[in-house]
Every structure is written in C-alpha cells, then in structure tokens.
Amino acid sequence: MKKLLLGLGNYINILSKLTFLFIFLFVVYIFLEKKMITTSDILIVFSIILIQYALPPFISWIVNMKIKK
Structure with a gap:
C-alpha cells in the first residue's frame, strides 16, 4: 500500500509539473503572437x-x- 501511495504521489508530481509546463508554454505562445515579448x-x-x-x-x-x- 505504501509503494502504491508513493507511486501515485510521484505520478501526481510529474503530472503537475507537465501541466505547469504546458500552461507556461501556452502563455509564452500568446505573448509571442501579440508581439509583447x-x-x-x-x-x-x-x-x-x-x-x-x-x-x-x-x-x-x-x-x-x-x-x-
């Protein structure tokens, strides 16, 4: 059970980092399109x-x- 919870926590950690990365890249794309940066x-x-x-x-x-x- 402990290994399952640790694996699940690791999966959630990776998923949250990927979500942040995609949101960050989307914001950068919007700024590039509007010529703000x-x-x-x-x-x-x-x-x-x-x-x-x-x-x-x-x-x-x-x-x-x-x-x-």
Whole structure:
C-alpha cells in the first residue's frame, strides 16, 4: 500500500509539473503572437532557469568527483 501511495504521489508530481509546463508554454505562445515579448526575452528567461536548476547538481557532482580522488 505504501509503494502504491508513493507511486501515485510521484505520478501526481510529474503530472503537475507537465501541466505547469504546458500552461507556461501556452502563455509564452500568446505573448509571442501579440508581439509583447521577443525571442531574446525567452532565451534570457530559459538561460536563467537553466542556470538555476542545472548548475547546483553539476557543481555537487564536480565536488563529489574531487572528494573521491
């Protein structure tokens, strides 16, 4: 029963992230259609998001590799 609940929670978590992603992309599409934002604005936002989420695991991976040596 516990595994079922954990699996269900994981499924709901992934589903909520996908829903947020689709809503975000839809809003970006509407803004692009109305010429309220440009593609350079989108690239800046995505680079900030990428740095925010991808850099800490990468740094911790490098630190772990240095510690293991």
